[in-house]
Amino acid sequence: MNAPLRLLRPADFGRGVALAGLGVALGEREVTNAELHAAGGPLSPEEIVRLSGIEARRHAAPGTATSDLATRAARDALDAAGVGPADIDRLLLATVSPDHPSPSTACLVQHALGLPLCPAVDLSAACAGFLYALDAAARAILTGDRRVLAVAADIRSRYLNPDDRATSALFGDAAGAAVVTEGPPDRGLLAIGLLADGRGARQVYVPAGGSREPASAETVAARRHTIHMEAGPQVYLTAVEGMLGTAESLLKQMGLGFDDVSLIVPHQPNKRILDRMARLAGVPSEKIFVHIERVGNLSGASCIVALHEALRTRRAGPGDRVLLLAAGAGYTAGAALLGL
Amino acid sequence: MRDQVLAVLAALADLPPDDTAPLALDSLTTVQLVEALEARFGFTARAHEMNEANLGTLSGLLAWVERRAGTRP
Numbered sequence: 001m002n003a004p005l006r007l008l009r010p011a012d013f014g015r016g017v018a019l020a021g022l023g024v025a026l027g028e029r030e031v032t033n034a035e036l037h038a039a040g041g042p043l044s045p046e047e048i049v050r051l052s053g054i055e056a057r058r059h060a061a062p063g064t065a066t067s068d069l070a071t072r073a074a075r076d077a078l079d080a081a082g083v084g085p086a087d088i089d090r091l092l093l094a095t096v097s098p099d100h101p102s103p104s105t106a107c108l109v110q111h112a113l114g115l116p117l118c119p120a121v122d123l124s125a126a127c128a129g130f131l132y133a134l135d136a137a138a139r140a141i142l143t144g145d146r147r148v149l150a151v152a153a154d155i156r157s158r159y160l161n162p163d164d165r166a167t168s169a170l171f172g173d174a175a176g177a178a179v180v181t182e183g184p185p186d187r188g189l190l191a192i193g194l195l196a197d198g199r200g201a202r203q204v205y206v207p208a209g210g211s212r213e214p215a216s217a218e219t220v221a222a223r224r225h226t227i228h229m230e231a232g233p234q235v236y237l238t239a240v241e242g243m244l245g246t247a248e249s250l251l252k253q254m255g256l257g258f259d260d261v262s263l264i265v266p267h268q269p270n271k272r273i274l275d276r277m278a279r280l281a282g283v284p285s286e287k288i289f290v291h292i293e294r295v296g297n298l299s300g301a302s303c304i305v306a307l308h309e310a311l312r313t314r315r316a317g318p319g320d321r322v323l324l325l326a327a328g329a330g331y332t333a334g335a336a337l338l339g340l
Numbered sequence: 341m342r343d344q345v346l347a348v349l350a351a352l353a354d355l356p357p358d359d360t361a362p363l364a365l366d367s368l369t370t371v372q373l374v375e376a377l378e379a380r381f382g383f384t385a386r387a388h389e390m391n392e393a394n395l396g397t398l399s400g401l402l403a404w405v406e407r408r409a410g411t412r413p
Binding site for chain 2: 001051165166229231232233234236237238241272276280
């Protein structure tokens with residue numbers, strides 16, 4: 001998954017795109033490694049930490065669906081931006097765990113928020129979901145929208161096979177949202193690039209419940225409605241190569257290097273992947289924001305939740321350049337450079 | 341090199357009965373094995389190398405490490 005990115009740079013249009021307010025909603029329940037193991041999970045608490053860096057993850061409470069987390073995060077983002085639902089021109093919601101196969105979760109959130117009858121649509125880009133939503137939001141701003149909600153929300157805990165060593169302990173649930181607006185051209189979203197490589201489409205996927213393999217008693221009995229990672233080592237290395245490759249392509253085109261970036265905020269699939277990325281990029285580990293130990297792999301919401309936490313804990317602030325990175329099932333990948 | 345590869349493998353899993361028997365490692369163990377071999381032999385594995393030919397048997401594993409040893413991309 002190594003190809004030069006085609007970048008969107010708002011400055012090329014003499015414009016700027018800002019992230020005017022961010023919001024986050026984590027799954028309500030903290031689930032520790034000990035709890036997973038006591039419930040019959042295949043890995044010991046120590047193995048989970050050693051293999052992934054995760055000590056606990058957040059799971060949605062029974063009765064909470066993806067649209068609920070997305071709505072909470074979006075409300076917080078609106079509050080942070082100082083705007084109301086009536087000010088929104090478009091809702092983009094990235095998810096691979098919709099409330100229902102149909103209709104879109106975006107329509108549910110549009111109604112729950114009380115948005116105008118604006119366009120509302122789901123995007124499916126797995127763990128690169130937020131970057132895909134941000135890219136589309138930026139394009140909407142550059143073509144005339146005033147304020148766009150870019151949301152990423154996933155409840156992957158409901159797609160897990162509890163007996164699967166490779167996946168059962170990794171995932172947490174969360175939503176993150178950003179109100180995207182026009183802004184000054186030298187700050188905010190400086191550049192963003194995305195890619196997809198469908199050769200990896202079935203390396204990590206949920207096989208059944210769609211048109212290729214409709215849901216049935218047999219597919220449920222065989223747990224084909226859960227996440228299958230057919231080639232874990234390939235997925236592991238592809239995640240690193242995808243994030244590093246997009247980072248290097250974006251930075252090179254912007255005339256920058258890793259030294260010019262204050263903080264790297266990557267999708268958090270596994271701490272060993274982030275450690276590997278730091279080593280191969282030749283950057284100190286402190287330059288990479290890591291918080292997977294308490295929240296797990298948050299799938300499409302991972303990037304935006306990590307960014308929100310990095311800002312909240314002042315790991316980055318005014319004047320800093322922050323590099324968002326993601327790679328996910330599909331395969332999908334992306335990089336975005338922010339000027340704070 | 342064979343003894344060193346076997347030592348790395350033995351620290352993570354039972355050794356196969358012969359060079360052509362399936363290694364039969366799960367994905368978590370395979371990742372640990374690959375990273376341990378990278379550190380021991382000074383190379384960086386690539387995603388496209390994670391396949392049956394290189395990781396399916398001891399003979400395949402030995403051949404892969406021999407090709408890659410000391411060759412950082």
